[in-house]
Amino acid sequence: MSAKTVLHNFVAGEAVAPAEGRYEDLIDPSTGEVFASAPVSGPEDVDRAMQAAATAFEDWRATTPSDRQRALLKFADAIEARADELVSLESQNTGKPLGLTASEELPPAIDQIRFFAGAARLLEGRSAGQYMNGFESYVRREPIGVCAQVTPWNYPLLMAVWKIAPALAAGNAVVLKPSDTTPVTTVKLAEIAAEFFPAGVFNVVLGDRGTGRALVEHRTPQMVSITGSVRAGMEVAGSAAADLKRTHLELGGKAPVVVFDDADVAAAAASIAEAGYFNAGQDCTAATRVLVQAGVYDEFVAALAEQAKGIRTGAPDDEDVLYGPVNNAGQLARVAGFIDRLPDHAVLQAGGARVGERGYFWSPTVVSGLQQTDEIIQNEVFGPVITVQKFTGEDEALAYANGVEYALASSVWTKDHGTAMRMTQKLDFGCVWVNCHIPLVAEMPHGGFKHSGHGKDLSVYGLEDYTRIKHVMHNVGA
Known part of the structure; x- marks a missing residue:
């Protein structure tokens, strides 16, 4: 993609320029330079x-x-x-490492589409x-209609x-708005989809x-779905x-990672x-x-801290980096602000600084000595910053873990089955991992509680969220 590339909306199966002709520059976060422009619709x-x-929708719902x-x-x-084309576009627009994008993001995306393709034929009612x-x-399960998505x-x-x-699998039509800073691959997906779906079923x-x-x-639209x-x-x-x-609504997160005394410390530290x-920690x-x-x-x-010091951030084509830049200059400033405002009792164990002067890179950071009421504990940083708190027993661990407004994901690290079972029951989060953190599969639901929103992505539960229920009754004697 050249610096002169101009993106367009994709409506009714074709690229469409905005009515008012307004455009904004797109910035490559690994360089800080303009690489394209996109409409402001x-x-x-x-x-x-x-x-x-x-x-x-009128025809698609009948398929x-x-x-x-x-x-x-x-x-x-x-x-x-x-x-390869999609990985290249995604990497340029986000700064993500090419290799990890190819191995960790494209395969799940493809697998999840295939899952919903199969799940479309398995929706059941009473x-x-x-x-x-x-x-x-009897009960009819029907598509909702036009879905607005962000x-x-x-x-x-x-x-x-x-x-x-899930929206298309259930028979809905979609109008999707990607983030204003990262629209490139969404437009490409719409172009590819136009080869297989009727015009207007998927619009961007x-x-x-x-x-x-x-x-x-x-x-x-009869439904609005947002991840943000x-x-x-x-x-x-x-x-x-x-x-x-x-x-x-799939919203923010502040996942507690609860490590007990009997955990394998070295293995846990590496995985965490x-x-x-x-x-770059930009994950709810x-x-x-x-x-x-x-x-x-x-x-x-x-x-x-030792793990953090051994992790590198850098350009997308560097095969030895774990992550790339944060998404934009504003996000870099947000991450820096959390570190600048750390309380006196906090201890910076690793990182805590911008890396280089070109692009939006931040070093792997570890902060210890923190208290439950600290800003950095209560609010989502959305950057490569890991905080560490100390607890004594299960009750205190649960109080700290559940003591935030977010409730999306969590994990427990212990060798004791009883401890794991008690914690998974009492942790107030939509997902609880045990001795692991972050694996997702298409068959299992993903979504949170409280300020992390409601509704489920992935799984048959996610597909059902894009349907409505109708009761039909026949007078069999008429």
Whole structure:
């Protein structure tokens, strides 16, 4: 992609320029330089996409599950065939390492599309029956309609797949707005999808927060799904409530990682470092809030700091780096602000500084000695910063772990089965891993509670979220 590349919206199966002709530069976060430009769409552009989706929905909803399955499988095959191109585009737009993007992001995206292709044929309802004499009842599970979707900048391609695959599998039509900083691979996905889906079934509108607001407030969509910040989720929920739209919100996280005295400290430190720094910590499930039992606290802090000092960040083509830059200059400033505002009792064990002057790189950082009320414990940093707190027993660990407004993901590290079972029951998070952190599979649901939102991505539960239930009753004597 050259510096002169200009992206367009993708509506009704074709590239479309914005009505007002407004564009903004796209920045490569690994260099800080402009590499393309993208539209800032307005209400007229959103309306055009919504009309296309509404028209396409009428036919798409009538397709059989096997028809939708075939389209999704062909879509997945095409993505797999063009994996190198998509990895290159994703890397330039996000600064992600090429090798890790190819091995850790493309395969799951393809697998998840294939999962939903199969799941489309397995949606079930209650069996028919006469619950009133002379009247036969059954349940229809139907697509909701047009779905407005908004995706974040941390995993642009993968999050687009999480949105569109279940929605299309269920028979809905989609208008999706990617983050204004990372739209490139979403547009490419729409171009590829146009080879297999009817025009208007999957539309992409590019733009900023104002574009997203126009998307949510439009009267056509019956559901709004967003993966993003708590602030963005609250705004979406408020706007959607005015028109009683369904919402599907996957928001922020502050995952507790609870390490007990009997854990394998070295192994835990290595795994937690990888799960905390992968993708520069820009992951709502990242292992960035570690709680360690007093007996191994000092040993663990030393082991984690050693891991951090051995991890490198750098350019996408550097095969020895674990992660690339944070997404943008504003995010770099946000990460730096948390470190600058650390309280006096905090101890910086590793990192804590920008790396280089070109691009938005931040060093692998470990901060210990923290208290539950500290800003960096309560708020999501969304960067390569891991905090460590000390606890004495299970009750204190649970109080610290659950004592934040987020409730997306968590993990427990122990050799004791009883400890693991008690903790998994009492941790107030949508996902609890035991002696691991961050593996995801298409078959299992992903989603949180509290300020981390509601609704599930992945799994049959995620597919059901994009359907509605209708009761049909027949008077069998008529």
